[in-house]
Amino acid sequence: MLSDFSSQIAVGHVYVSTTENDQLQGFIVFFAVDQHMFLENVAVSASGRGQGIGKSLIQFCETQATRLGLDSVHLYTNARMTENLSIYPRLGYIEVSRHSEDGFDRVYFEKTLG
Numbered sequence: 001m002l003s004d005f006s007s008q009i010a011v012g013h014v015y016v017s018t019t020e021n022d023q024l025q026g027f028i029v030f031f032a033v034d035q036h037m038f039l040e041n042v043a044v045s046a047s048g049r050g051q052g053i054g055k056s057l058i059q060f061c062e063t064q065a066t067r068l069g070l071d072s073v074h075l076y077t078n079a080r081m082t083e084n085l086s087i088y089p090r091l092g093y094i095e096v097s098r099h100s101e102d103g104f105d106r107v108y109f110e111k112t113l114g
Helices: 005-010 053-067 082-090
Strands: 014-018 024-033 036-044 072-078 094-101 104-112
Touching: 014 053, 024 053, 036 053, 053 072, 072 082, 082 094, 082 104
Parallel strands: 036 072
Antiparallel strands: 014 024, 024 036, 072 104, 094 104
């Protein structure tokens, strides 16, 4: 994945989770597209895994989508990231398609809000 984090930070699409000592625990990148929020990236540090940080970041994305009056959150993941394929459905996301794009086998998910 080739993301331009500098540009995404500059326009306010990147949000971080830190410890009380300002240690990075995770981050999320999302932005509005038409009538949905597109969740582009979410990652949690190795030391932060298993603490609900990823879930909290995704809930934050969903809350912001609702605040903006958007009706859903869309995302995709690489089919090889098998852990993600079980996490997103547990968070209420429904698989809507699979196809190859930019050399990756992607799995697309959506969650209707409200």
